Each structure stands twice: as C-alpha cells, then as structure tokens.
Amino acid sequence: MSARANILGKLRNSLAGTTPRPDEFDERLVTAPWRYAPEDRIDRLRSLMEAVHTEVHQCRSDNWPELVAELLNKRNLTNLLCAPSKEHGRALQAYFEATEQKVELLAYDQPVEAWKEELFWNVEASLTGTLGGIAATGTLVLWPDRNEPRLMSLVPPVHIALLKASEIHDNLYDMMVAQDWAAGLPTNVLLVSGPSKTADIEQVLAYGAHGPRELIVLVLEDA
Amino acid sequence: MSQRIPVTELTPDFRGRAEEALADGQLRNNFRVAMDSLMTKRANAFPDADEREGLRELGNRIKAGALSRLPDLLEQLEQKLTENGVKVHWAETVEEANSLVHGIIEARKGSQVVKGKSMVSEEMEMNDYLAERGVECLESDMGEYIVQLDNEKPSHIIMPAIHKNARQVSKLFHDKLGEPETEDVNQLIQIGRRTLRRKFMEADVGVSGVNFAIAETGTLLLVENEGNGRMSTTAPPVHIAVTGIEKVVPNLRDVVPLVSLLTRSALGQPITTYVNLISGPRKPDELDGPEEVHLVLLDNGRTGAFADAQMRQTLNCIRCGACMNHCPVYTRVGGHTYGEVYPGPIGKIITPHMAGLDKVPDHPSASSLCGACGEVCPVKIPIPELLQRLRQENVKNPEQPQQVKGGGAKYSRTERWIWRGWQMLNTRPALYRSFLWAATRFRVLAPKKAGPWTENHSAPVPARRSLHDLAARHLDQNGGRPS
Amino acid sequence: MSQLFYDAAPNATRVSPEREADRHYPEKPEAVTLFGTCVVDLFFPEAGLDAIRLLEREGVRVHFPQEQSCCGQPAWTSGYRDEAKAVARAQLDILDQSGLPVVVPSGSCGGMFRHHYPALFADEPDTLKRVEALAERTFELTEFLLEVCRVQLADRGAPSKIALHTSCSARREMNTHLHARELLQQLEAVERVDHDHESECCGFGGTFSVRMPEVSGAMVKDKTRSLIDSGAVEMVTADGGCLMNINGSLEKQKESFRGRHLASFLWERTNGDNAGEVA
Numbered sequence: 001m002s003a004r005a006n007i008l009g010k011l012r013n014s015l016a017g018t019t020p021r022p023d024e025f026d027e028r029l030v031t032a033p034w035r036y037a038p039e040d041r042i043d044r045l046r047s048l049m050e051a052v053h054t055e056v057h058q059c060r061s062d063n064w065p066e067l068v069a070e071l072l073n074k075r076n077l078t079n080l081l082c083a084p085s086k087e088h089g090r091a092l093q094a095y096f097e098a099t100e101q102k103v104e105l106l107a108y109d110q111p112v113e114a115w116k117e118e119l120f121w122n123v124e125a126s127l128t129g130t131l132g133g134i135a136a137t138g139t140l141v142l143w144p145d146r147n148e149p150r151l152m153s154l155v156p157p158v159h160i161a162l163l164k165a166s167e168i169h170d171n172l173y174d175m176m177v178a179q180d181w182a183a184g185l186p187t188n189v190l191l192v193s194g195p196s197k198t199a200d201i202e203q204v205l206a207y208g209a210h211g212p213r214e215l216i217v218l219v220l221e222d223a
Numbered sequence: 224m225s226q227r228i229p230v231t232e233l234t235p236d237f238r239g240r241a242e243e244a245l246a247d248g249q250l251r252n253n254f255r256v257a258m259d260s261l262m263t264k265r266a267n268a269f270p271d272a273d274e275r276e277g278l279r280e281l282g283n284r285i286k287a288g289a290l291s292r293l294p295d296l297l298e299q300l301e302q303k304l305t306e307n308g309v310k311v312h313w314a315e316t317v318e319e320a321n322s323l324v325h326g327i328i329e330a331r332k333g334s335q336v337v338k339g340k341s342m343v344s345e346e347m348e349m350n351d352y353l354a355e356r357g358v359e360c361l362e363s364d365m366g367e368y369i370v371q372l373d374n375e376k377p378s379h380i381i382m383p384a385i386h387k388n389a390r391q392v393s394k395l396f397h398d399k400l401g402e403p404e405t406e407d408v409n410q411l412i413q414i415g416r417r418t419l420r421r422k423f424m425e426a427d428v429g430v431s432g433v434n435f436a437i438a439e440t441g442t443l444l445l446v447e448n449e450g451n452g453r454m455s456t457t458a459p460p461v462h463i464a465v466t467g468i469e470k471v472v473p474n475l476r477d478v479v480p481l482v483s484l485l486t487r488s489a490l491g492q493p494i495t496t497y498v499n500l501i502s503g504p505r506k507p508d509e510l511d512g513p514e515e516v517h518l519v520l521l522d523n524g525r526t527g528a529f530a531d532a533q534m535r536q537t538l539n540c541i542r543c544g545a546c547m548n549h550c551p552v553y554t555r556v557g558g559h560t561y562g563e564v565y566p567g568p569i570g571k572i573i574t575p576h577m578a579g580l581d582k583v584p585d586h587p588s589a590s591s592l593c594g595a596c597g598e599v600c601p602v603k604i605p606i607p608e609l610l611q612r613l614r615q616e617n618v619k620n621p622e623q624p625q626q627v628k629g630g631g632a633k634y635s636r637t638e639r640w641i642w643r644g645w646q647m648l649n650t651r652p653a654l655y656r657s658f659l660w661a662a663t664r665f666r667v668l669a670p671k672k673a674g675p676w677t678e679n680h681s682a683p684v685p686a687r688r689s690l691h692d693l694a695a696r697h698l699d700q701n702g703g704r705p706s
Numbered sequence: 707m708s709q710l711f712y713d714a715a716p717n718a719t720r721v722s723p724e725r726e727a728d729r730h731y732p733e734k735p736e737a738v739t740l741f742g743t744c745v746v747d748l749f750f751p752e753a754g755l756d757a758i759r760l761l762e763r764e765g766v767r768v769h770f771p772q773e774q775s776c777c778g779q780p781a782w783t784s785g786y787r788d789e790a791k792a793v794a795r796a797q798l799d800i801l802d803q804s805g806l807p808v809v810v811p812s813g814s815c816g817g818m819f820r821h822h823y824p825a826l827f828a829d830e831p832d833t834l835k836r837v838e839a840l841a842e843r844t845f846e847l848t849e850f851l852l853e854v855c856r857v858q859l860a861d862r863g864a865p866s867k868i869a870l871h872t873s874c875s876a877r878r879e880m881n882t883h884l885h886a887r888e889l890l891q892q893l894e895a896v897e898r899v900d901h902d903h904e905s906e907c908c909g910f911g912g913t914f915s916v917r918m919p920e921v922s923g924a925m926v927k928d929k930t931r932s933l934i935d936s937g938a939v940e941m942v943t944a945d946g947g948c949l950m951n952i953n954g955s956l957e958k959q960k961e962s963f964r965g966r967h968l969a970s971f972l973w974e975r976t977n978g979d980n981a982g983e984v985a
C-alpha cells in the first residue's frame with residue numbers, strides 16, 4: 001500500500017459515519033470591520049504603511065517620473081530595474097531620456113539564470129506596478145509576470161511601487177471577490193506590506209532582512 | 224556546516240530541564256521580556272473584543288469544517304496542484320518524507336539547500352538527514368540561522384532564537400563567522416543578510432513550509448516578514464514545500480480570516496510583510512521562479528490524533544505560538560525544556576501523537592490548567608481540556624488497549640490506590656467527618672514536611688474546627704439548620 | 707457585553723468571554739445550599755462561616771448539608787476519571803436532595819460543577835440532565851452576592867489598600883473576577899491596587915503544585931513578589947486553593963504580607979470587628 005492510500009484510508013476510517021460540517025463562512029466578519037469611505041482609503045493605507053517604515057508619496061500620473069528621479073538621486077543610486085515593456089516603464093524611460101538623468105535604467109528581459117550574479121549584487125533599485133492595494137492592512141498586491149518577474153520586487157535593496165488610487169480596495173476579501181481570484185491565480189501572488197524586516201534578535205525590529213531595505217510607494221491619485 | 228548537527232544535549236526529563244532553566248536568570252529574563260512584549264502586541268492587535276471573538280469562532284469553524292472532510296480536500300488539493308504543475312508526494316513517517324526530499328535533490332544533483340522557516344522540517348530533522356548524505360541544508364530565517372549556527376534547536380515556533388540576547392548572538396557571530404563583536408541588532412542582522420544572500424543565489428534547492436494549502440485553487444500560502452521565504456521559494460531552480468496533512472483549507476477566501484488570526488495572534492501585526500501565494504512552477508514564458516515545485520504531505524502521527532474526535536481538535540492549530548506566549552510555565556522554563564520540536568501548550572498536546580505519550584510523560588502534568596492558552600488560541604483549541612484528557616490517558620493501565628500512542632506511561636498501582644482511598648473518604652460522609660475531626664483535633668501533629676509541597680510552602684496546618692463543625696453550630700444557633 | 711472582555715496583555719485582566727458573559731441571574735431565593743469546599747473546610751473554615759453570615763444578612767437562609775465533602779476536582783485534574791466521577795456523583799446526590807441554588811466560595815469548585823461535571827457525565831443521559839440543572843443553579847459567592855442578592859455594602863473599616871488575586875477558574879471558567887472587583891468598589895475606604903502580571907496564574911493548579919514543584923514554586927514566588935511590590939497591605943482572593951498556595955509561600959519566605967479570603971474581608975469591613983471569629 002502506498003503512503004497516500006494509507007493516509008487517506010486512515011482518515012476515511014476515522015470519519016466513518018460522520019457528515020461533513022456545513023460551510024459556515026461569514027463574510028461580514030472579514031468585511032464589516034474593514035470598510036472605509038473612498039476618500040479615507042489612501043490615508044488608511046498610508047498611515048499603516050508608514051508605521052512599518054514605508055515611504056509613501058501621493059502624486060499624479062504626469063509627475064511621478066520626476067519624483068522617482070529625485071528619490072534615486074537623493075540616495076545616490078546609479079541604476080534602476082524597470083520594465084520598458086510596460087506603460088509605466090516607457091513613461092519613465094521617456095522622462096529619464098528627456099531630462100538626461102544619470103541613473104542607468106536596467107531591464108529584466110532574460111531568464112534569471114543568465115544574470116543572477118548581477119541581479120543579486122549590482123542592481124540597486126527596482127520599480128514595479130501593482131495590481132492594487134488594501135486599505136485595511138496597508139498592503140500592496142503584486143501579480144508578477146513576464147514583464148515584472150517575481151525577483152524584481154525582492155532582490156534589489158530599494159523597491160519603488162506604483163499604486164493607482166482607484167485600485168485601493170477596502171480589504172483583501174473585497175479585492176479577491178471583485179477580481180474573482182478563485183477562478184485562477186497566476187504562479188505567484190504577493191501581498192507586500194512594507195520593507196523586509198525581522199525581530200528575531202531580542203524582538204528588536206531591524207529592516208532590510210533578506211528583501212528590500214526600503215519600500216517606496218507612489219500613489220497616483222488621478223489614476 | 225555540513226557536519227551533523229547534534230541534538231542539543233539535554234537532561235533526560237522535563238523536571239530536570241525545568242530546574243536548570245529556572246536557575247538561569249538570563250534565560251528567564253529573556254523569555255519574560257519577550258513574552259510580555261508578544262502578549263502586549265497581540266492585545267493591541269485586537270482592540271475590539273467582539274471582532275476578535277467573531278473571528279476566532281470563524282477560524283474554528285473553517286478548520287473544523289476542513290477536518291470534517293479532510294481526505295476529500297487532500298485529494299482535491301492534490302488534483303489542483305497537479306493541474307498547476309506541482310508534484311505532490313505523500314509520506315507517513317519522517318523517514319519517508321526525508322527520503323522523498325533527498326530523492327528530489329539527488330535527481331537534480333543538488334548539494335546546497337536553503338530553507339525557509341518550517342516546523343515540519345524540524346519534525347523531520349531534515350538538516351541532519353541531508354547533512355549525513357552530503358547535502359548542506361542552511362536555515363535562512365534569521366532566528367533559525369542563529370540557532371543552527373550554535374548547534375541548537377528552536378526554542379519557540381515563531382521566534383526560534385528568542386532565548387538568546389544580542390550579546391549572545393554577537394559572540395556567536397564572532398566565534399563562528401569571525402565578525403567583529405557588536406550588540407547593535409541592525410548590524411547583526413546585516414551580517415546575516417550578507418552571508419545568506421550568496422547562499423540564496425547559489426542554492427540548488429529551496430525548502431519551505433506551508434501555512435495554508437488551498438484546495439480550491441491548488442495554492443500554497445506562506446507568511447513571513449524577512450523575505451527569506453520568498454527567496455527560498457523563488458531563487459533556486461527547485462522548490463520543495465513540506466507540510467502536515469492538516470494544513471489544507473477548502474477555499475481561497477478562507478485564508479482571509481485565517482491569515483488575519485495568524486499574524487495578529489503571533490506577532491500583533493495586521494499582516495506580515497509578505498504573504499506569498501504559490502500556485503505553480505515557472506511557466507514557459509516567465510523569466511524566474513523555480514522550474515520544479517514539489518509538495519510533501521506528511522502524516523507523522525496526525526492520523527492518530529485525527530482518529531479521536533476530541534484529540535482531532537489539536538489539528539486545528541495554525542502554529543501561531545500565542546499559546547506559548549501566554550503560558551506561565553513556558554515563560555519560566557523556555558522552549559528547550561520541552562525537549563521536543565513543539566514547545567509550550569501546543570507541544571504538550573501534539574507531541575504525544577508524534578512521539579508517543581511515553582516519550583513525554585511529564586508533558587500533560589506540566590500545566591496548572593490556568594487556561595490562558597485556550598483563551599487566546601485563534602482557532603479555539605480547548606487546550607486545557609485536551610491536557611486533562613491526556614492526563615487520563617497517561618494513568619491508564621498499560622495492559623489495556625490505548626487510545627493515544629504510548630498511553631499508560633504514568634500508570635502506578637500505588638497512585639491508583641491512593642485515589643481509591645481518596646474516593647472512599649469523599650463518598651462516605653461519616654468517614655469524611657471523622658477525618659475532619661481527627662485532622663482538626665490533632666492539628667499540632669500535622670507533619671512539618673509534606674513532600675514537595677513544603678519545598679515552596681510552610682507546612683499546612685488544619686484549622687481548629689472544620690467548617691462542618693462551625694456551620695453546624697452556627698446554623699443550630701440560628702435555627703437555620705436544614706431538616 | 708463588551709465590558710466583560712479584556713485583552714490578554716501581561717497586566718490585563720483576562721476573561722474568557724464565551725462562557726458566562728450572558729449568564730441570566732434569577733431572583734433572590736429564600737434559601738441556598740453552601741458548598742464549603744474541602745480546602746475551606748479544613749484550612750479556612752472561618753471564610754466559609756463568613757460567607758454564611760454574608761448570605762444570611764441578605765435574608766437568605768443557608769443550608770449546609772453535613773454529608774458534603776469535595777467536588778472531585780483533585781482526581782479529575784489528575785486524570786483519575788472514575789474516582790472523580792464517584793465523588794461527583796455523591797455530591798450531586800446530596801445537592802439534589804434540596805435542589806436549592808448552590809453557592810460556592812471558590813471559583814475552581816464552582817467551575818467544576820458548572821463545566822466539568824457535564825464532561826464527566828456526558829455518557830449518562832439521565833444523570834447529565836441533573837448535572838446540567840446543577841450547573842444552572844451553581845453560583846460563585848461573589849457573583850451570587852452581587853447579581854442575585856444585589857448586595858449594597860456599607861464600609862465600616864479604616865482606609866486600606868488591598869490587592870485582589872483572582873483564580874484562573876474564576877477568571878476563565880466562571881467569569882466572575884469582575885464581581886469581586888465590584889464588591890470591593892462598594893467599600894468606600896478600600897483602595898484596590900493592581901499588581902504586576904495580575905492575570906497570571908499563582909502556580910497552584912491543584913496537584914500541579916506537587917507534581918511540578920520547581921515550576922509551581924517559581925510561579926508563586928513571582929506572584930508573591932508582585933503582590934508585595936504592589937503597595938497593598940494585604941491580598942484578598944475568593945479562592946481557597948490560591949490562598950493556601952500564596953500564604954504558604956509567603957510564610958515559607960518569612961514574609962509578613964498575607965492574603966485572606968474575600969468573604970472574611972467583606973464581613974469584617976461591613977460588620978465592625980467580629981469577622982474571622984472562630985468559635
């Protein structure tokens with residue numbers, strides 16, 4: 001007998017004569033306490049994310065590239081990983097070219113195996129879009145894809161994320177239902193709620209454990 | 224690091240280890256401070272008690288519902304994961320699980336493994352197993368890394384290195400890594416970050432645990448703050464997840480309350496920095512992510528707990544650690560005293576099914592049944608009730624069939640007779656009253672030493688007259704005596 | 707209902723909300739049975755007598771069946787189910803004779819009646835009905851005084867500072883710790899001060915204290931230390947087991963600080979100076 005058959009057999013045996021409990025999910029419990037007026041969502045998200053050392057900026061679709069340049073220059077960063085195949089990547093590229101920025105724009109356009117060393121040690125910052133945000137917990141939702149692969153938001157020490165204000169949902173449940181996540185998920189979905197951190201030594205919080213040391217969120221208020 | 228890591232050498236019994244831990248002022252202080260802080264954080268994370276209780280109730284219903292159709296859910300999970308390209312393996316014992324993991328690594332000719340935090344891999348003692356076969360298995364969670372570096376075991380399921388302070392970590396990094404000593408926690412963490420980053424990059428295989436396995440979508444959900452879990456499951460070409468069979472939940476939406484309960488109960492955070500939902504290996508058009516994803520489903524005694532409807536509730540556990548954070552015994556003796564993978568209240572109720580009650584005969588007794596654990600458990604496991612039940616199983620006649628593995632370990636004819644005597648005394652009123660009479664009358668003869676009691680207390684001296692006496696006299700005078 | 711909920715911070719007052727939060731209290735009965743409990747019977751009989759006096763002053767006639775002994779808890783928590791059940795059955799028979807409400811000057815024995823007897827007799831449907839009826843009419847002393855007698859205490863004592871220790875069963879099984887607080891609040895000249903880790907167990911746990919004396923001893927030492935450091939002049943508690951544990955430890959440590967039973971404290975404060983009088 002296989003382990004599988006043995007395990008399932010034992011479990012079925014123990015359940016003999018019982019009926020499954022009905023599904024008693026109560027969505028009010030995960031939604032009602034976590035509802036906000038539309039105008040309060042940004043504030044809620046912002047204050048929660050700032051509480052865990054995230055830098056949040058409110059800006060517009062026409063001035064965010066300028067802000068990115070400013071943020072990078074302030075930190076003396078020399079390169080930025082972004083996706084030229086995406087609209088925001090193109091916008092950034094156009095702005096950086098027009099203003100002759102010194103920061104080098106890098107693209108994640110080959111399998112990770114081809115440039116792992118460089119990605120892990122030389123890339124200083126990255127910029128990605130997001131699928132949306134969650135006001136209840138101060139969270140960004142990322143669905144990595146070919147254009148913005150999984151490691152893009154993890155490996156570089158600084159991660160800049162673009163978030164459209166119109167895509168901030170009240171809570172995770174609402175977002176899942178609104179976008180029908182249950183119908184099919186991509187290979188990886190990430191909820192990100194701050195820069196990487198640890199409290200494993202004496203419960204003292206230290207940021208920049210294994211992922212980004214800094215998370216910068218640009219909320220596009222008009223998008 | 225590829226030498227075998229010895230299991231920390233421990234005094235063989237719980238009481239002996241407890242005594243040592245209690246005598247270690249530094250250790251006691253480390254735990255008291257940490258547990259106080261974790262309790263405060265949890266309390267602050269649930270400012271609304273009604274909301275908290277509603278959510279706990281829901282958490283309980285989801286887990287109990289999942290267990291009530293566990294075999295079907297496991298099959299559904301397997302089917303969905305397989306559709307998504309994840310290979311599912313089943314193991315009844317830790318040996319089987321280890322050999323499955325090793326087989327996968329061998330097939331890829333792997334020699335380096337990085338591991339995200341996984342209590343199931345601790346159950347398996349996977350590090351040792353792989354080390355013996357020439358595979359380096361490196362812990363990447365900061366706490367686990369520290370513990371592994373010092374050849375120790377975790378002392379807490381969420382905070383593995385909670386028993387150490389910064390000074391001790393600094394000394395460890397100095398001794399083992401040649402780093403300059405510093406008590407600055409930030410600098411210590413940066414040392415860990417640097418060292419492990421190379422490992423993530425070079426590793427052939429990443430191993431992780433699973434917090435929830437979602438049957439509906441074929442998804443593995445992991446929560447973490449550090450990013451090491453994401454690294455371990457994304458950077459190496461192979462990802463192996465190991466988990467217990469009880470981790471499956473029916474629907475994607477179920478994780479909304481469960482994750483909230485987990486992170487708030489464990490750390491007082493509304494959510495962890497990362498919640499990582501993995502539904503398959505890298506697709507042909509994707510540029511990163513593992514090429515292979517495996518899930519090993521481990522039994523290791525869980526079907527035994529499942530067989531008993533009362534004990535089955537143990538499998539509700541979502542491993543938040545709140546029960547140990549609130550446990551006055553754990554706070555004083557620390558995690559290593561339990562001598563097993565899972566310490567604290569959850570350890571006391573789950574270890575018997577894994578190792579056998581006879582391996583941990585003192586576990587059920589090491590509780591004042593104060594109920595703090597049951598009060599905070601986010602999925603409402605009645606831990607004190609289960610401890611009480613284990614005490615019954617502990618003193619059963621070992622010759623009778625046992626309901627719990629290794630039951631009857633504390634059977635003692637003498638003790639059984641003492642309780643029989645106690646029963647006689649308390650069921651025969653005349654006998655009981657004579658006892659009261661004698662005890663109060665000869666109170667000065669009460670022994671000055673009363674076994675272990677007088678280690679901590681003065682000898683108890685009975686009152687001059689019992690309440691039976693006083694009440695009878697008082698009620699006689701007042702004419703209120705029952706007919 | 708929310709006022710009964712407390713968070714489990716180290717110094718918070720923990721209460722298990724689900725059990726008793728919505729308990730419905732009856733009108734004040736003419737008579738009750740006092741279940742003295744074995745610890746009070748032998749070690750703190752004056753507290754039992756003071757409980758009787760407090761009840762009588764509220765116009766409630768008190769019965770004290772001489773056949774009563776122990777609720778059965780020591781065997782039950784030690785895993786000796788059959789022995790516990792035999793003793794429980796004996797108490798059930800005695801308490802059923804009059805069928806009167808039962809008042810218990812101890813949270814843990816009250817908890818035994820209300821929560822553990824039903825578990826013990828789950829397999830005997832007929833007995834279970836009687837057990838459930840007993841659970842329904844069992845009250846811890848402080849809750850009975852406050853919720854059923856609606857007592858109004860007039861303090862006659864000198865100003866004093868006291869600490870309150872609540873047993874874990876009162877807190878989590880009976881949900882009665884607020885009752886003790888409220889009773890103390892009625893005493894004008896009494897100031898109740900918090901002590902560090904107030905919601906933490908004193909380490910008694912019945913046979914735990916002799917099976918694990920090292921751990922239990924560490925717990926009671928911490929408890930006595932925080933009681934002494936609280937600035938209170940004495941401690942009161944409504945549970946005999948905790949009282950025996952705490953006072954025994956204080957005496958062993960040669961500390962002069964002591965605790966006493968809440969019933970005695972209340973009686974003394976409200977009745978001049980003849981409380982605790984032992985005949």
Ligand code: SF4
Nearest residue numbers: 540541543544546600
């Ligand atoms: S038993 Fe409950 S409190 Fe303890 S770790 Fe499991 S879920 Fe958390």
